[in-house]
Amino acid sequence: MREPETVTPRSDAEIAAASTLADQAGDAAELGARLRVLREEAGLSLRELARRLDISASAVSQIERGVMRPSVNRLIAIVGELGASITDVFAGGTGAHAERSSFGSYSLLRRGEIAPVVLENGVIYRRLSGSRTSGIDHFESTFPPMTSASAGDANSFATHTGVESGVVISGELTVEVHGDTVxxxxxxxxxxxxxxxxxxxxxxxxxxxxxxxxxxxxxxxxSDPLFSESHTARS
Known part of the structure; x- marks a missing residue:
């Protein structure tokens, strides 16, 4: 008699990721509209932003119209050129839904109060900070199987200002930094x-x-090698 197949239960994170992908299938236009507003507030024309990103004006237009979703790297590049942050692209602004203490000592963001952003290849970004903090973005990323943060060409590497730190909650993530792969x-x-x-x-x-x-x-x-690494990479 054939042994019954063993079904491994999916984690809460995996179930939430699948549900979010289905629920957020139509938010590309909202994301594009927010990026367009940020561009206009920065006083940049569509063509000037395209020039700075080294992509075509048509590609920028398609992102702003919701025809095309940006990748993780492309989104970071766009907000960087606009002097904005990743938190600025989420519906509801930087803190419209956050609970605040009477004395302003904290802000609290409940899960589901701000819709996540779905990017190229179904990568999902969910804001974790209740309000915008100076110079810092705090968010959750969900990468479907066999996907990359790169735009189009999976071989491309990203560079932008700052320092980033990540911790894996579930699954497996590959990070390549300056020739090393972990x-x-x-x-x-x-x-x-x-x-x-x-x-x-x-x-x-x-x-x-x-x-x-x-x-x-x-x-x-x-003197910290972590922060001097970038200068070595550019030299």
């Missing part, structure tokens, strides 16, 4: 200068959920 699993964390060429991808057959903090203007010690 695999992170649940509980593993990594920190590196964002100015060093880096690439993040999920090369496994399961979704990966990770929490990230990006500090765009860190008060760093120049």
């Amino acid at each position: 695999t992170l699993r649940a509980g593993d964390s990594i920190t590196y200068s964002s100015e060093t060429p880096h690439r993040v991808s999920n090369r496994s057959p399961e979704p990966c959920v990770a929490n990230w903090v990006i500090a765009r203007a860190p008060h760093s010690d120049p």
